[in-house]
Amino acid sequence: MKIAVYPGSFDPMTNGHSDLISRSCHIFDRVLVAVLCNTEKAPLFTVDERIEMIRSAFDGERKVTVKAFSGLLVDFLRAEGTNIVVRGLRVVSDFEYEFQMALMNRHLDPEVETVFLTPKEELSYLSSRLVKEVHRLGGDVSGLVPPMVREALVRKLPRGASTG
Numbered sequence: 001m002k003i004a005v006y007p008g009s010f011d012p013m014t015n016g017h018s019d020l021i022s023r024s025c026h027i028f029d030r031v032l033v034a035v036l037c038n039t040e041k042a043p044l045f046t047v048d049e050r051i052e053m054i055r056s057a058f059d060g061e062r063k064v065t066v067k068a069f070s071g072l073l074v075d076f077l078r079a080e081g082t083n084i085v086v087r088g089l090r091v092v093s094d095f096e097y098e099f100q101m102a103l104m105n106r107h108l109d110p111e112v113e114t115v116f117l118t119p120k121e122e123l124s125y126l127s128s129r130l131v132k133e134v135h136r137l138g139g140d141v142s143g144l145v146p147p148m149v150r151e152a153l154v155r156k157l158p159r160g161a162s163t164g
Helices: 015-027 047-057 073-080 092-108 128-136 147-156
Strands: 003-008 030-036 064-069 084-088 113-117
Touching (some): 015 030, 015 047, 015 113, 030 047, 047 064, 073 084, 073 092, 084 092, 092 113
Parallel strands (some): 003 030, 030 064
16 A cells, blocks of 8 residues: 655645645655644644644545654654655745655665646645745635635634734
């Protein structure tokens, strides 16, 4: 069974993330969405809230599971019994960072393979940071995030509030 891990902070999940998860389901037997617990950042949503939003978006998709992780990704991969990482490349500027991360993961564990996927062209500009900013400034994010994420943004981040 080929299990791929799609790691990220997902604060919040966007339609770009959803697109990559769906694409990964066509390639792999199982996709484990790994939500990063990063104590150095102050996310808008808790890890549990992010996990719940992703689970809700993929309710009924048997190939998708969601778990939290912290520490080194390679340790999480070993614990989950896989060596495949899925990462998204939206724009050229993503490539350098993602390439460095892929090489570092391979340095830490030579068995780790990173598969790069690109989202649909119309989603290539999306980022969680931009979604939060557009929402905060009063813009409509309906077409940018799943419905439950938009609702969570409305509850969690009133317009005119700081995104942190």
